[in-house]
Amino acid sequence: LNRQDILDALTAPDARPLFRSAVQARRDALGDVVQVRAILELSSHCRSNCLYCGLRRDNTKLERYRLPPEDALETARRASAAGFGTVILQSGEDVREALGHIGHLVKAIRDSTPMSVTLSVGEWPREALATWRMLGADRYLLKFETSHDDIYRRLRPGRRLEDRLGYLRDLRALGYQVGSGNLVGLPGQTLGDVADDLLLMQDLDLDTWVIGPFRPHPDTPLADVRSLPVDRVKDARTQVLSLDLLDVVLRCVSISRLLSPRAHIPGTTALGALAPEGRLRALKVGANVLMQDVTPAAFRARYDIYPGRLVGDGDAWERFGAAARVAEEAGMTVQECPRAVEPRGTP
Numbered sequence: 001l002n003r004q005d006i007l008d009a010l011t012a013p014d015a016r017p018l019f020r021s022a023v024q025a026r027r028d029a030l031g032d033v034v035q036v037r038a039i040l041e042l043s044s045h046c047r048s049n050c051l052y053c054g055l056r057r058d059n060t061k062l063e064r065y066r067l068p069p070e071d072a073l074e075t076a077r078r079a080s081a082a083g084f085g086t087v088i089l090q091s092g093e094d095v096r097e098a099l100g101h102i103g104h105l106v107k108a109i110r111d112s113t114p115m116s117v118t119l120s121v122g123e124w125p126r127e128a129l130a131t132w133r134m135l136g137a138d139r140y141l142l143k144f145e146t147s148h149d150d151i152y153r154r155l156r157p158g159r160r161l162e163d164r165l166g167y168l169r170d171l172r173a174l175g176y177q178v179g180s181g182n183l184v185g186l187p188g189q190t191l192g193d194v195a196d197d198l199l200l201m202q203d204l205d206l207d208t209w210v211i212g213p214f215r216p217h218p219d220t221p222l223a224d225v226r227s228l229p230v231d232r233v234k235d236a237r238t239q240v241l242s243l244d245l246l247d248v249v250l251r252c253v254s255i256s257r258l259l260s261p262r263a264h265i266p267g268t269t270a271l272g273a274l275a276p277e278g279r280l281r282a283l284k285v286g287a288n289v290l291m292q293d294v295t296p297a298a299f300r301a302r303y304d305i306y307p308g309r310l311v312g313d314g315d316a317w318e319r320f321g322a323a324a325r326v327a328e329e330a331g332m333t334v335q336e337c338p339r340a341v342e343p344r345g346t347p
């Protein structure tokens with residue numbers, strides 16, 4: 001698919017042929033099988049100040065926490081016992097966590113469970129990334145959020161898109177399986193920008209493609225996103241914000257599947273927050289991964305990255321069961337994630 005094909009797919013009056021092709025592509029490449037991954041949120045502290053994120057440094061309303069390391073390990077072990085094949089260790093860019101606990105936790109999980117470990121903890125020096133890889137981290141998730149340089153600079157003060165892409169290249173060179181992706185519905189973003197995001201994901205040859213809807217957080221500068229001036233877009237009809245966001249994201253999921261049939265593509269928790277059946281619908285248009293929050297209940301609601309998060313009830317067993325029911329409703333079966341041991345490069 002070229003850029004025009006993608007734009008045509010994003011704007012076709014009837015999306016059903018696109019959705020059908022994507023499901024067929026997934027079936028041919030991977031079968032109708034869902035991987036269920038556990039998310040464990042280690043810390044809501046962040047040194048960064050991204051305008052779209054509830055964890056941003058300047059959000060003084062947030063009650064921050066750090067998960068005690070022994071609780072994190074115990075929760076990971078319970079997730080493994082419940083059937084999860086992968087745990088995603090997620091955190092704001094918390095210097096104390098990065099310097100102290102992450103490496104130990106990765107090693108302890110790898111030593112005591114058969115799970116793969118994915119890190120989603122932000123931008124850190126290559127030496128830290130290499131150490132975590134050496135200690136057993138298999139995958140790294142680092143979304144670029146937008147391929148549009150101006151939007152990126154505006155929304156991530158002090159950060160540069162080219163640096164982000166450099167981190168993604170480093171991660172690949174260190175032997176990680178790499179996940180990345182975008183936010184759909186950012187202020188000023190057009191369908192052309194979204195098409196460019198998808199082409200960048202293809203260019204990066206990602207193992208996991210993450211397409212998330214932008215959800216304005218009330219305690220951020222983007223709270224009232226629709227009232228923001230959108231200076232770079234002359235024609236309001238091309239703005240993603242003026243469209244049905246769920247529909248655009250579902251089309252992106254399908255297009256992603258066609259661009260990379262063997263990729264792991266989640267029906268994100270943010271999509272579940274956007275629409276009650278968002279994740280189910282993602283599976284029905286080509287996604288193959290569900291992520292379930294297993295963070296201990298006392299902390300789960302405090303990782304307030306965007307509003308209406310799908311935190312769910314219960315412990316790891318209940319969370320795994322809930323995902324299995326969504327998969328079943330989509331006519332798919334759940335597979336424990338195979339351990340990601342095949343490096344893509346040389347550490």
Ligand code: SF4
Binds near residue numbers: 047054056091
């Ligand atoms: S998006 Fe990540 S780096 Fe940016 S403020 Fe949120 S947690 Fe921090």
